[in-house]
Structures are given as C-alpha cells and as structure tokens.
Amino acid sequence: MHQVFIIGAAGRQDGQGSLAELDKLREQVTEAGLKLERLVIDPLKAGWSSPQARNHFRSGCGPLEALAYAHTQLKEGAFEAVLIEGQDAIKTGYAREERDQLMQEVFGPDYPLPEAYTDLARSFCHQQGLSFDDFRKLRDALFANYRRSAPEVEVEERWFAEITELFRGVDCANPYTDYSGGLLLTRADLLGSFDLPHPPVAVKGVGIGFAQGDGADHLEELADYWHLEKAVHYANLEAELEFAEVFNQGQALLEAYTCYPVVPLALLIRGDFVQDIQDIPTWLEQHRLTLKGGMNLNRAPWNLPALRALIEMTQALHNNPDLIGGVHGNGGLGYKQGFAILGGNP
Numbered sequence: 001m002h003q004v005f006i007i008g009a010a011g012r013q014d015g016q017g018s019l020a021e022l023d024k025l026r027e028q029v030t031e032a033g034l035k036l037e038r039l040v041i042d043p044l045k046a047g048w049s050s051p052q053a054r055n056h057f058r059s060g061c062g063p064l065e066a067l068a069y070a071h072t073q074l075k076e077g078a079f080e081a082v083l084i085e086g087q088d089a090i091k092t093g094y095a096r097e098e099r100d101q102l103m104q105e106v107f108g109p110d111y112p113l114p115e116a117y118t119d120l121a122r123s124f125c126h127q128q129g130l131s132f133d134d135f136r137k138l139r140d141a142l143f144a145n146y147r148r149s150a151p152e153v154e155v156e157e158r159w160f161a162e163i164t165e166l167f168r169g170v171d172c173a174n175p176y177t178d179y180s181g182g183l184l185l186t187r188a189d190l191l192g193s194f195d196l197p198h199p200p201v202a203v204k205g206v207g208i209g210f211a212q213g214d215g216a217d218h219l220e221e222l223a224d225y226w227h228l229e230k231a232v233h234y235a236n237l238e239a240e241l242e243f244a245e246v247f248n249q250g251q252a253l254l255e256a257y258t259c260y261p262v263v264p265l266a267l268l269i270r271g272d273f274v275q276d277i278q279d280i281p282t283w284l285e286q287h288r289l290t291l292k293g294g295m296n297l298n299r300a301p302w303n304l305p306a307l308r309a310l311i312e313m314t315q316a317l318h319n320n321p322d323l324i325g326g327v328h329g330n331g332g333l334g335y336k337q338g339f340a341i342l343g344g345n346p
Contacts, residue, residue: 001075003075004070004185005185006314007191008022009311009314010022011180011181012179013308014177014178019180021197034186039085040056041057041062042056042062042086043086045102049105060303060329061306061329064306064327064329065338067183067203067340080187083183083184086303088178088179090302091177114260115164117167120333121260121262124265127224142171145289145290146297149288149289149294153297153298173260174299175300176299179308181308199321204235206338206340207233207234207338209226209228215332218333225270228337235339241324244271244272251324252323254287254326255290255309255312256289258294268283306327309329313325317342
C-alpha cells in the first residue's frame, strides 16, 4: 500500500487568486510520463437528479467522496496522479430565474432548503433535549465563532434578520460567488518525479457515511447523525489517531461544514469534540471551527465548499507543518457525510 500526498492546491474566487502553480504541476505530470486521472465536482447547472457521469461527484459531500476514491486508488497503486477539480459561476454564470430553479430541484419548489434544514433542526432539538431558545443560543455562539476567524469580513445588518423560525441569514451558507479550484495528488513512490513549490501534505484518512435516504421522510434518521459518527470513525481508523483528541489539545486545524447551524453542532457531538451538548458554548470560546469563517463568511458555490476547504486546509498546513487538519463535508439534507484528515510530510 502506498502513502498518498497532496502536492498541489489552488483556488480562484471572483477573479482573485491564481491556478498557475497547479497548472505547472499538471505539466510536470505529463513530462514525467504519468497518467493523470481527473475527478470533477459537478456545478449547479449539472442538475441535482440528472445522470452522473463517470468520475463526477455531486453534493456538498462530493469533494470528500472524490478524495476518498482518489485516496483508495492511489494507495492501491491503481492511479499515479489525480486531479480533483471544480468550478462554478453562481454569481455571474446564471440568470436569477435559472439559478433559483436549479436550486429548487433538491426537494422541489414547495420545500426550499432553509425550510428543510429548519425541520431537521427541530428533529435534532427533540433528540438532544434542546428547546428552540437553547438552539438559537447555540446558533448565535456558532456565528460568533466564525467571526473570530474572519474579523475583517463585514456583514450587512439585513443578514441578521430571521429567515425561518430557527435561522438568520448569517447562519446559512451564501453560495453567490464564482469559484474554481483543484487538488493534485500522487503516491509517495512518485514524489521524486516533481519539483514541488511546497512540501507535500499527506492524506492520512478519509471516511464517508451514508444515511438510508434524504429529505423530509428521513428527518429522524438524519437528525441522529449516526452516519457522521461513522465517517469520522473511518477517517480516524485510517489515520490511526483520534482527531478530536488531537484537535482539543491544540495540535490540529478544523474546517467544519457550516451550511446551517445543526450541521457543525452534530459534528461536535458525533465527532467526540464534546461529551455533552451543554459543553458546546465553552468549547466554542476556546477553539475555532473554521479557518476563515466557514461557508457563511468565506463563501464557495453549491457543491464546492468542501473542495475550497480541502484546498485552504492544505495551504494552511504548508504554513503549519507540525499540525494536522480535519475537513468535513455534508451532502443534501445530510444523507452523505465525509471527514478527511490531512497533514504530515515525508
């Protein structure tokens, strides 16, 4: 079995940033005579229910699924190099009516995502013994945590207005941006084929968990988040460590999937970061859930937030080589969960 490394990571948002470094590494793949496998994260325009092409991945968990697939194939020697890439121009590439119609395909025009996540949060509160006021306090503490990681980001006052019974605008992901980015991976035995601008970052472990279904008919199962616990457990097994323990000791970075408050709350509980939901406010005062404010303040479009998280976690580990990093992905109303552990150099 081979050890797997990320050797290139770059992203570009709304015209800012460069993919040139990643392009140069792709050229080195060709020059070394290596075969490059491309794994693509689908944009919004691909549709939610349309047939999925080979080597294409969809949903907010798609980038973690792509990483898990690449990790397995590279470990077993089936692949030599893998590019995980995605691009979507939610801000400039769609007419408003087209964009809204495509987003409504997930659960239909009569069940928008904010309402679906509100129902999920209600089920979560019931299972956890939380009142809705308790949930709102946790929601506010989460956003305060995001802001500490992105103090320079200004938020318009109107986004603090309630949009559902349990969420404000600031509590929900804002995908209205253009983004493109990619990760280039290879095996340890092939690292000598490259002139690398940064030390490679190891993929220590990737776990994926699936619920039996998604949507309104599966709220109780989804709100239990047992499949998120499974994803973290599988990643820990592969990495041969307990990520939450390492993180709580200040030896790791984290990028939670912050699309709606119920999701990072579930990660803290099911990932064993806290022993009891009552411990979360104190935990949030002591630790940071995100690198740069999460999906609320550090936006990425539709299926790409976890790809951006993987890219930015790789870049953060270049600057913090003694740490490891954890990245979470959530698909649909939560029926797919993924967790990746990165870090460590050869």
